[in-house]
Amino acid sequence: MSLRPDLRVIADHVPRGARVLDVGCGDGGLLATLRSLRDADARGIEIDGANVSAAVARGLSVVQGDADRDLADYPNDAVDYAILSQTLQTVRHPDRVLAELLRIAPRAFVSFPNFAYWQVRWALLRSGRMPVTAALPVSWWETANIHQLTVADFRALVAERGWRAERAWFLTSDRRCGARGANWRAEHAVFLLGR
Amino acid sequence: MTVPRLSRCECAPKPRPVVARPAPARVLRLPDPLPLDGGGTLARVDVAYETYGELDGSASNAVLILHALTGDQHVASPHPLTGRPGWWERMVGPGRPVDPARHFVICANVLGGCSGTTGPACAHPDDGAPYAMRFPVITLRDMVRAQGALLDTLGIAKLRAVVGGSMGGMQALQWAAVYPERVAAAVAIATAARHSAQNIAFHEVGRQAIMADPRWRGGDYGGEPPAAGLAVARMAAHITYLSEAGLTEKFGRRLQDRDALRFGFDADFQVESYLRHQGLSFVERFDANSYLYITRAMDYFDLGQEHGGRLADAFRGAGAAGVRFCVVSFDSDWLYPTAESRAVVRALHAAGAPASFVELRSPFGHDAFLLENAELRAVVDGFLRAGER
Numbered sequence: 001m002s003l004r005p006d007l008r009v010i011a012d013h014v015p016r017g018a019r020v021l022d023v024g025c026g027d028g029g030l031l032a033t034l035r036s037l038r039d040a041d042a043r044g045i046e047i048d049g050a051n052v053s054a055a056v057a058r059g060l061s062v063v064q065g066d067a068d069r070d071l072a073d074y075p076n077d078a079v080d081y082a083i084l085s086q087t088l089q090t091v092r093h094p095d096r097v098l099a100e101l102l103r104i105a106p107r108a109f110v111s112f113p114n115f116a117y118w119q120v121r122w123a124l125l126r127s128g129r130m131p132v133t134a135a136l137p138v139s140w141w142e143t144a145n146i147h148q149l150t151v152a153d154f155r156a157l158v159a160e161r162g163w164r165a166e167r168a169w170f171l172t173s174d175r176r177c178g179a180r181g182a183n184w185r186a187e188h189a190v191f192l193l194g195r
Numbered sequence: 196m197t198v199p200r201l202s203r204c205e206c207a208p209k210p211r212p213v214v215a216r217p218a219p220a221r222v223l224r225l226p227d228p229l230p231l232d233g234g235g236t237l238a239r240v241d242v243a244y245e246t247y248g249e250l251d252g253s254a255s256n257a258v259l260i261l262h263a264l265t266g267d268q269h270v271a272s273p274h275p276l277t278g279r280p281g282w283w284e285r286m287v288g289p290g291r292p293v294d295p296a297r298h299f300v301i302c303a304n305v306l307g308g309c310s311g312t313t314g315p316a317c318a319h320p321d322d323g324a325p326y327a328m329r330f331p332v333i334t335l336r337d338m339v340r341a342q343g344a345l346l347d348t349l350g351i352a353k354l355r356a357v358v359g360g361s362m363g364g365m366q367a368l369q370w371a372a373v374y375p376e377r378v379a380a381a382v383a384i385a386t387a388a389r390h391s392a393q394n395i396a397f398h399e400v401g402r403q404a405i406m407a408d409p410r411w412r413g414g415d416y417g418g419e420p421p422a423a424g425l426a427v428a429r430m431a432a433h434i435t436y437l438s439e440a441g442l443t444e445k446f447g448r449r450l451q452d453r454d455a456l457r458f459g460f461d462a463d464f465q466v467e468s469y470l471r472h473q474g475l476s477f478v479e480r481f482d483a484n485s486y487l488y489i490t491r492a493m494d495y496f497d498l499g500q501e502h503g504g505r506l507a508d509a510f511r512g513a514g515a516a517g518v519r520f521c522v523v524s525f526d527s528d529w530l531y532p533t534a535e536s537r538a539v540v541r542a543l544h545a546a547g548a549p550a551s552f553v554e555l556r557s558p559f560g561h562d563a564f565l566l567e568n569a570e571l572r573a574v575v576d577g578f579l580r581a582g583e584r
Contacts, residue, residue: 043549050570052553056521057573059581063522063540063552073541 003033005174006111007085009190013109013167014038019079021045021104023067023097024087028055035060043079045070068092071100082108089113089145095157102163102195111190116150116183117172134173135187151183154191164194221245222311225344229306232334239320242345243311244268244303247287248295250351257351258293258579259342260302261359261366264432264489265481267310270302271295277480285567286358292576293358297583301349305366306341307333307489309482315414316482327484328414335362335496339369343377353377356579360384360564361531362489365496368509368539371520372498375512380519380582382575385528385564387535388506388542389497394530397435398490401428405483414484425483426474433473438527438560442466499542506538507545514546521578522552523571525563551578 003011007030014020018040022031025044028051034040044062046052055062065073067084068091082101089112091097101108113135114120123131130140138144151170158165170177170186177185222243228236245268250257260270260283271287273280287293293300304312307330315330346354357378359367364386371381387394408424410416434442446466450456453463462468499506513520520543524536533554543550555570557563564571 041549049553049556052551053555053570053574056551056553057577059577059584061519061549061551063544063550064554065537065540065552070537073544075545075547078544078547 003029004085005171006169006188006190007033009169009171009176010083010085010109010111011037013192014040014081017041018081019043020081020083021074021079022083022085023071023101024084024090025051025055025060025062027051028058028060028062030083030085031055031060031062032058041079067097071097071104074100074104076103077106079105080107081105083110084108085111086113089147089149091147094147094149095161098157098163098193099161102193106195107166108193109190110154110193111188112149112154113145114151114170114183114186114189115148116152117187118184119187121184151186151189154189158191158193165191166194167192223345223348225341226348227344229337229341229344231331231337233332233337235331237306237313237331237333240306240313240341240344241311241317242303242306242313242341243308244301244345245270245272246302247271247300248298250299254351255353255355256297256299257346257354258298258300259346259354259357259370260287260293260300261342261357261363261370262302262305263359263361263363264493265477265486266363267308268302268304269310271300283360283565285565286572286575292572292579293356298355299351301346301351303342303345305338305362305489307338307485307492309485312341314482315484315488325415325417325484327416330484330488332495333488333492335365335369335492336373336501338492339366339373342366342370343374346377353379355582356380356382358382358384358575359386361386361561362493364531365493365498368498369496371513371518372502372509375516375518378513378516378518380521380579381513382521382523382578383536383539384523384571384575385525385531385561386539387531388499388509388539389535390494391535395494397431397530398494400431402487402490404428404431405487408483411483414487416483420478421483422475422478425478425481425486426471428486429477429481430470430474433470435530436561438529438558440527441559441562444558445469506542510543510546510548514543514548518548519578519582520548520550521575522550523564523574524552524554525557525559525561526554527556527558528561528563530561 022044031042035042045065052064082105120131169190170182171188225240228238229240270283271281304310307314315326357367357370364383367381367383404427405424408421411421449465451465451468498509502508524533540552
C-alpha cells in the first residue's frame with residue numbers, strides 16, 4: 001500500500017503497539033497501515049461521512065466528527081500519539097486543536113503544507129494571485145485551507161504555547177530534505193510535538 | 196376486527212390458525228425465575244427464538260440479533276403465520292453482514308412480547324387466565340437478562356456480536372453494560388441511550404389511545420382486543436418512523452381513489468389511507484397489552500441513570516473488556532436523532548471503548564435502518580469482519 005510521503009514519515013516513527021488517534025483520517029489509509037505494520041491500536045475521527053463509512057468498512061474504529069468541535073469528547077491521555085496530517089490548515093481554530101491533541105496524547109504528529117515554500121512565494125510574487133501548486137492544487141475560493149501557515153509560523157506558535165517540537169521532517173517533491181532553510185526549501189513539514 | 200395472532204407458549208386467547216403453515220417456533224422455558232428491575236421475579240418464563248447457521252466447535256461464532264418494538268424472532272425467515280419475509284433479511288442472511296455461513300444467528304422475541312415469549316397475553320401460572328395487567332412492568336434490562344438466560348441454556352458463554360436497531364440498539368447497548376464479558380462487539384443502529392421527553396410523549400399518546408378504547412377493559416379484553424385504540428397507537432407511532440420529506444415524496448397531498456375532495460372525513464388523502472392500513476394490519480399481528488408493556492420498558496430506559504447519571508460509567512466494564520462498538524445514525528431520523536448517537540460515542544470515548552460512528556444519509560427517517568442501504572451493509576459487514584480476523 002503506497003502512502004503519501006508525510007504519512008510514510010509518521011508511519012515509520014510510530015512505535016509498535018502504540019495507541020494512536022488520527023484526526024482527519026480520511027478513509028483510514030494511514031490507520032490501516034499502522035494497524036498492519038505497527039500493530040497499533042488505531043482510531044480515527046473524520047468529518048466526511050463517505051470517508052468514515054469506507055474506514056469503518058475496513059474494520060477501523062473511526063467516528064464521524066469535527067476536529068474543531070468533537071475532540072473535547074476524548075479524555076486526557078486517551079492515546080499515546082495523536083496525528084493531524086494535512087488538516088491543521090483546514091480547521092477553524094488551529095491553536096485550540098493543537099492544544100486538544102496534546103491533551104489527548106502526550107505526543108502529536110502534525111503535518112502541513114508550507115506556504116513559505118519557494119515555489120509558492122514565487123507564484124505569489126510573479127502573478128500576484130493565490131498560488132496553485134502541486135501541494136496546494138485548489139483555487140482560493142474553493143480550497144478547504146482556511147489557515148495557511150509556514151514552517152516559521154508553526155515553530156513560533158509552538159514556542160509561544162510552550163510546547164516542544166521534538167523532531168521535524170521536511171519534504172520536497174516527495175523527498176526528504178534537510179532542516180536547513182526548510183522554510184524556503186520544504187514543500188511539506190512533519191513535526192512531532194510534545195507537551 | 197381480528198384477534199391478535201399469538202403463537203405458542205400458553206398464551207390466551209388461543210391463536211387462530213390463519214395460514215396453514217406449521218410454525219417451526221422454538222420456545223425454551225428458562226430453568227430459573229427471572230429477577231426483575233421492578234422487584235421480585237417472574238416464574239416460568241418462556242423465550243421464543245429462531246436460529247440460523249451452525250454453532251462452531253468452540254461456540255464462538257454466535258451473533259444475537261435484537262428486534263425493535265414490534266419485531267419478532269423471525270429476522271431472516273418468513274413469518275410462520277403471515278408468510279411475510281424476515282424483518283431484517285437485508286442484514287441477516289447469505290451474503291449479508293450477519294451471515295449464517297459463518298455466524299450462528301440467534302434472535303429471540305423480547306420479554307413482554309406477543310410472539311411466543313412470555314408476555315401479558317400469556318397465561319398466569321396461578322390461574323391460567325392471561326396475565327393482562329397483572330404482568331409486571333419490565334425494563335430493557337429485564338429483556339436482556341432473559342436473553343442472557345436463554346444463551347446460558349443454549350451453552351453460549353460469549354457472543355461475537357449483538358446487533359440491533361431502534362429498541363434493538365438500546366438492548367445492544369444494554370447488553371454491553373450488563374454483560375461486558377459476554378460480548379465481543381455491539382452494533383447499535385438508529386438508537387439512543389435513553390428515551391427523551393419526546394420519545395416518551397409519543398408513546399404515551401399510543402398508550403392512551405389503547406386504554407381509551409372501551410374494548411380495552413382494563414386489559415382484560417380476552418378475545419375482543421381494543422383494535423381501534425391499538426390501530427391509532429400504531430398510526431401515531433408510524434409517523435415518527437418516517438420523515439417529513441419521505442411522506443411528502445411518497446404521498447404529497449395526493450388524493451386516494453378520487454379526483455376531488457369529498458368534504459367528509461373519509462380518507463381523502465393517500466397518506467390517511469396509508470396510515471389507516473398500517474394501523475389495521477398492525478392489530479392483526481400485535482397484542483395491545485404487549486404494546487403497553489414494551490413501550491413502558493422503552494420509556495424507562497436511561498442507561499446513564501442506571502449508572503449514577505454518568506453514561507460513561509455504563510460502559511466502563513465494556514471499555515475494560517475491550518468490547519468494540521459500532522454506532523450508526525441516519526440524518527433524517529428525528530425519533531432517535533444523531534445527537535443521541537453522539538452522546539453514546541462520547542461516553543464510549545470516556546470509557547476507553549473502541550468505537551466507530553457514522554451518520555448515514557437517507558430520506559426515510561427512523562425506518563431507514565430496516566430499508567435497503569448499501570452503506571449500512573458495508574459498515575456493519577466491515578465492522579463485524581474486523582472482529583473475526
